[in-house]
Amino acid sequence: MTRSRHTQVAIIGAGPAGLLLSHLLHLRGVEAVVLEVRSRKAVEATVRAGVLEQSTVDLLVACGVGERLLREGFVHRGINLRFDGQTHRIDLHRLTGRAITIYPQHEVLRDLIWTAVAAGREVVFEAHDVRLHDVDTDQPLVSFIRDGDEEELHCDFIAGCDGFHGVSRPSIPSGAIQSFEHQFPFGWLGILVAAPLSSQELIYARHERGFALVSTRTPQVQRMYLQCDPDDDLASWPDERVWHELGLRLETRDGWELIRGEILQRNIVCMRSFVAEPMQYGRLYLAGDAAHIVPPTGAKGLNLAVADVSVLAPALADYFDTGRTELLRDYSAICLPRVWRAQRFSAWMTAALHRLPDMDDYQGRLQLAELEQVVHCPTAAASLAENYAGFPLPEPALGIPWAELAERCVLRPV
Ligand code: APR
Ligand code: PHB
Numbered sequence: 162m163t164r165s166r167h168t169q170v171a172i173i174g175a176g177p178a179g180l181l182l183s184h185l186l187h188l189r190g191v192e193a194v195v196l197e198v199r200s201r202k203a204v205e206a207t208v209r210a211g212v213l214e215q216s217t218v219d220l221l222v223a224c225g226v227g228e229r230l231l232r233e234g235f236v237h238r239g240i241n242l243r244f245d246g247q248t249h250r251i252d253l254h255r256l257t258g259r260a261i262t263i264y265p266q267h268e269v270l271r272d273l274i275w276t277a278v279a280a281g282r283e284v285v286f287e288a289h290d291v292r293l294h295d296v297d298t299d300q301p302l303v304s305f306i307r308d309g310d311e312e313e314l315h316c317d318f319i320a321g322c323d324g325f326h327g328v329s330r331p332s333i334p335s336g337a338i339q340s341f342e343h344q345f346p347f348g349w350l351g352i353l354v355a356a357p358l359s360s361q362e363l364i365y366a367r368h369e370r371g372f373a374l375v376s377t378r379t380p381q382v383q384r385m386y387l388q389c390d391p392d393d394d395l396a397s398w399p400d401e402r403v404w405h406e407l408g409l410r411l412e413t414r415d416g417w418e419l420i421r422g423e424i425l426q427r428n429i430v431c432m433r434s435f436v437a438e439p440m441q442y443g444r445l446y447l448a449g450d451a452a453h454i455v456p457p458t459g460a461k462g463l464n465l466a467v468a469d470v471s472v473l474a475p476a477l478a479d480y481f482d483t484g485r486t487e488l489l490r491d492y493s494a495i496c497l498p499r500v501w502r503a504q505r506f507s508a509w510m511t512a513a514l515h516r517l518p519d520m521d522d523y524q525g526r527l528q529l530a531e532l533e534q535v536v537h538c539p540t541a542a543a544s545l546a547e548n549y550a551g552f553p554l555p556e557p558a559l560g561i562p563w564a565e566l567a568e569r570c571v572l573r574p575v
C-alpha cells in the first residue's frame with residue numbers, strides 16, 4: 162500500500178542548495194522533507210570544488226552551520242594569475258575588504274546533514290524514482306520509492322534542488338521556461354594529490370598548452386586541474402603525463418616548484434554554461450545547478466546555489482507566515498541578475514585563461530594583453546577581485562535580522 166503524507170515543502174536533492182534550504186526553512190519554522198537519490202555515504206564523499214565566497218561563509222556562520230568551517234577552513238586573501246612564466250597576485254582583501262575560504266563542498270554537506278539529523282529533520286536518502294505531479298496546481302505531489310515501497314508526499318511547494326541532471330527541471334512543460342546554454346570545447350582533468358602545499362594561494366595559469374589550476378583541500382591534500390579534451394579517457398592520463406603537463410603549464414622563471422605526490426583520485430569535469438528562465442513554474446521553484454550551471458573557472462557554482470536559497474527560504478517562509486506571495490512571485494527576478502553576473506564572470510575567466518582548439522597567434526596575444534590589463538590596471542584588478550570574492554547576498558537575505566537568526570540556531574556561531 163502506498164504511504165501518503167503531507168509536508169509544507171518537498172525538496173528534491175540533498176546538495177548544498179537542498180540541504181541549506183531545508184535548514185533555513187527550519188529556522189523560520191517551515192517543515193520540509195528532503196528526497197535524495199544517492200546514499201548519505203555517497204553524498205558525503207563526492208569531491209567537488211571548495212571555494213566559499215565571503216557572503217557564503219557569513220550566511221553559513223550566521224545560521225549556525227559554520228562552526229567547523231571557521232575552525233578548519235583556510236582563509237585566502239588573494240589569488241595568483243600566472244602567465245608568460247610570471248606570477249601576479251591579486252589581493253582580494255585589499256581590493257574588496259573580503260576574502261575567500263577554502264572548505265570542500267562535501268564538508269559543507271556533512272555539516273548540513275549532521276545538523277539536519279541532530280534537529281530531527283527528515284532527509285530521505287536513496288529515494289528512487291522521484292516524480293513530480295500537479296506542479297501547476299496548489300496541491301502538488303511528489304512520489305518516490307523507498308526500500309521498494311512507493312510513497313507519496315503531498316506538499317504546498319516543491320523546491321527543485323536536484324542539480325543539472327535532476328528530474329525537477331524536465332518536469333516543467335517545454336515552452337514554459339527558456340534555456341540558455343553554451344558548451345565549451347574543453348574539459349578539466351582534476352586530481353587529488355597527497356602532497357604538501359605547492360602554493361599558499363590558488364594559482365590560475367594560462368599557457369600555450371592550455372590552462373592549469375593549483376588549488377588545495379588541506380595542508381596534506383592538494384587539488385589540481387589541467388585543461389583537457391572533453392572526450393579524453395582517464396586512461397590516457399597516466400600519472401607521468403599529468404605531472405609532465407602540469408610542470409610545463411605552471412613553469413615560472415622565479416624558481417617556483419610544483420610538489421608532486423601520490424594521485425589519490427582523478428576525474429574529468431565538463432565545462433558548460435546554462436541558465437533556465439524563469440527559475441519557477443507553478444508551485445515548483447528551481448535552485449542551484451537545477452536552474453543554472455557555470456564553468457568552474459570562477460568557482461561560483463556552490464556560491465550561486467547558496468544565494469538562490471537565501472532568497473527562496475524567506476520567500477516561502479513569508480508565504481506561510483502571512484500568506485503574501487510577492488517574494489515568491491519575484492524569486493526568479495531577484496536571483497537572475499546575480500546568476501547572469503556570475504555567468505559573465507565565469508565565461509570571462511574561462512576565455513582569458515583557456516586555449517581554444519582553433520586559436521591563432523593573434524588571439525593568443527590578445528589573451529595575454531587582457532591578462533596584462535588585469536594585473537596592471539587597478540580598476541581591472543578590482544573588478545576581478547570583486548567578482549571573485551563575491552557580492553553581498555541579495556535582499557531580502559533570510560528576512561531575519563542576523564542577531565535574531567543566531568538565536569534560533571541549533572549550533573551557535575563561534
Ligand atoms: N532524485 C533525487 N535526488 C536527485 C535526483 C533525483 N532524480 N537527481 C539528482 N539528485 C541529487 C543529486 O544526487 C545531488 O545530491 O540532487 C543533488 C544535487 O546536488 P548538486 O548537484 O550538488 O547541486 P546543488 O545543490 O544545486 O549545488 C550546486 O554543487 O554541483 C555542484 O558545482 C556545483 O558547487 C555547485 C553546487
Ligand atoms: C577547487 O579547489 O576544486 C577549485 C578551486 C577553484 C576553482 C575551481 C575549483 O575555480
